[in-house]
Structure formats: C-alpha cells, structure tokens
Amino acid sequence: MSEALEFAPSSAALLEPYLPPASSQSTVSKPFVTLTFATSLDSSLSLAPGVRTRLSGPRSKAMTHYLRSRHSAILIGINTMLADDPGLNCRISGASSQPRPIIIDPHLRWTPKRSDKVLQISRDGQGLAPIVLTAVQAGKWPENSVSVLTEHGGKLIHVEPKKATSSGGSRFDWHDILAVLSQEGLSSLMVEGGAQIINSLLDSQYHSLVDSVIVTIAPTWLGEGGVVVSPARAHDEQGVPIPAARLSDVKWHPFGEDVVLCGRLDKK
Numbered sequence: 001m002s003e004a005l006e007f008a009p010s011s012a013a014l015l016e017p018y019l020p021p022a023s024s025q026s027t028v029s030k031p032f033v034t035l036t037f038a039t040s041l042d043s044s045l046s047l048a049p050g051v052r053t054r055l056s057g058p059r060s061k062a063m064t065h066y067l068r069s070r071h072s073a074i075l076i077g078i079n080t081m082l083a084d085d086p087g088l089n090c091r092i093s094g095a096s097s098q099p100r101p102i103i104i105d106p107h108l109r110w111t112p113k114r115s116d117k118v119l120q121i122s123r124d125g126q127g128l129a130p131i132v133l134t135a136v137q138a139g140k141w142p143e144n145s146v147s148v149l150t151e152h153g154g155k156l157i158h159v160e161p162k163k164a165t166s167s168g169g170s171r172f173d174w175h176d177i178l179a180v181l182s183q184e185g186l187s188s189l190m191v192e193g194g195a196q197i198i199n200s201l202l203d204s205q206y207h208s209l210v211d212s213v214i215v216t217i218a219p220t221w222l223g224e225g226g227v228v229v230s231p232a233r234a235h236d237e238q239g240v241p242i243p244a245a246r247l248s249d250v251k252w253h254p255f256g257e258d259v260v261l262c263g264r265l266d267k268k
C-alpha cells in the first residue's frame with residue numbers, strides 16, 4: 001500500500017534521551033508527551049490552511065515514523081485530519097507496535113468513512129483506528145460515525161470543554177485530554193499538530209505537561225499565508241512581554257538536508 005521506511009539504530013540512539021521509556025507502564029498518571037512537527041524557516045507547517053505540504057526529506061520523515069513506533073498514541077487536530085487524510089501509522093519496516101491515533105474534533109466536523117486512509121489502514125492491520133475526542137455529548141453523536149468507528153475498533157469520547165475561542169469554538173484543557181488518554185491505558189503521546197493544537201499546548205500553563213520537543217526544520221521558506229506555529233504572547237507580573245517558551249537541554253542533529261532539534265521546555 002505504501003513505502004516501507006528505514007531508520008538506522010545509530011540515528012535512533014541520538015533521540016533516545018528525548019523518548020519515553022521503552023518499557024511501557026500499565027498505569028500512568030500522565031502520558032509521556034512529545035511535541036513534534038516539521039517546520040519551515042518561517043515557522044510554517046503548511047502553505048495554507050487545508051493544504052498538505054511536504055517539508056520533511058526522506059531521512060527526517062523516517063525519523064518521524066520511528067517516533068510513531070515509540071509512542072502509544074499520536075494526536076492531531078481536526079483541520080489536519082480534514083486537510084491531510086493522514087494514515088497516522090508507523091511505516092518503518094518491521095515496526096513492532098503502532099500508535100493509537102487521537103483526533104481532537106470538538107464539534108464533530110469529521111464524518112468517518114470507510115475510504116478514509118486511517119480506517120483503510122486499520123482494516124489492513126497496518127495501524128490502529130482512531131479515538132475521537134469531542135465536546136459533543138454522547139446522545140448527539142451521529143449514528144453512522146459511531147458505527148463506522150466501532151466497526152474498525154475506534155470510538156468517540158466526550159470531553160467537557162473548559163473555554164471558548166473568540167469565534168465560539170470549544171477548547172479542551174490539556175490536563176483533561178491527558179487524563180482521558182491515561183484512562184485508555186496510553187502511556188506516551190506524540191502531538192503532531194497542526195498549528196492550533198501546538199500553539200494551544202505551548203501556552204505557559206501547559207509547559208509542565210510536555211516532556212520533550214522534537215522539531216524537524218526544513219531549509220525552505222513557505223512565505224506569507226502559511227499555517228504558523230507561534231504561541232500566545234506571555235507577560236511578566238508587570239505586564240512586560242517575555243518569550244512565550246524556550247527550550248533547554250538542546251541537541252541539533254542533521255538528517256539529510258533537514259535538521260532535527262531536540263529539547264525540553266523550560267518550566268514556568
């Protein structure tokens with residue numbers, strides 16, 4: 001169905017200090033959280049909302065798939081789901097485990113169809129069916145969405161939103177998202193994007209939840225109008241602007257023409 005990727009053990013060793021422990025614990029209070037994405041030099045994830053844009057070269061792409069093999073779940077926002085029709089599986093040859101896809105879809109904009117790539121892949125035994133986290137109450141879930149997801153081994157879970165955006169959208173608290181994933185027995189989570197998901201997790205109130213950050217930087221500028229990672233401004237007690245987030249414990253590793261930045265968020 002799709003190409004098998006190779007990732008050398010020597011490259012894997014470089015990432016090890018930033019990855020969840022290999023032995024998975026059966027009960028965890030909070031999943032190990034890795035924030036990971038591919039960005040351009042102007043901090044864009046894609047050319048425009050809804051446009052799938054290849055940034056990673058073959059070696060950093062294989063790196064991302066290796067990360068997928070090392071986490072029990074992979075999380076994306078609904079815009080990414082609708083824009084990319086992603087597979088959300090690990091395509092490293094001989095991968096011993098597959099991550100559980102988690103889709104953040106507060107208003108149930110996704111109508112699951114058997115032709116969606118993530119569902120085809122789960123039918124083929126090449127990956128797992130998604131869990132969709134939604135603000136919609138169980139009694140209001142479309143029957144067809146429930147049956148298509150259930151048929152594949154996926155499901156919907158209600159999460160109570162904690163705040164609303166200026167445009168009336170519901171926002172979850174990341175503590176609540178992680179609590180649900182712990183209850184599902186998922187001990188590690190790779191947050192893959194898109195930009196709204198990443199920007200919301202980079203809010204200073206959530207820095208203590210993020211265990212590591214692994215960013216692929218591609219040698220390209222996407223230009224104005226891109227989907228940009230740029231978290232909300234932070235301020236000190238006097239109201240003076242301060243950096244929104246900073247990494248320490250930083251390592252830079254070239255992978256082909258890209259560079260992969262590993263670090264840990266400074267806790268506020």
Ligand SMILES: NC(=O)c1ccc[n+]([C@@H]2O[C@H](COP(=O)([O-])OP(=O)(O)OC[C@H]3O[C@@H](n4cnc5c(N)ncnc54)[C@H](O)[C@@H]3O)[C@@H](O)[C@H]2O)c1
Nearest residue numbers: 037038045046050077078079080171172193194195196197
């Ligand atoms: N380069 C990369 O690594 C990468 C990774 C992922 C996605 N992408 C690209 O990013 C683009 C999509 O990004 P985007 O920013 O438009 O959308 P997104 O994927 O971040 O989804 C945004 C939606 O997710 C929901 N959401 C986000 N945070 C939430 C929260 N805290 N609580 C509840 N709901 C929340 C909201 O409904 C919001 O409208 C696509 O073009 C995709 O191709 C690139």
Ligand SMILES: Nc1nc(=O)c(N)c(NC[C@H](O)[C@H](O)[C@H](O)COP(=O)(O)O)[nH]1
Nearest residue numbers: 038053054055056064084086087088089
């Ligand atoms: N690492 C990375 N490099 C990229 O150049 C790129 N565009 C993404 N984008 C991440 C986003 O989540 C996509 O939707 C999935 O990468 C698609 O997932 P599949 O490959 O179909 O499994 N991620």
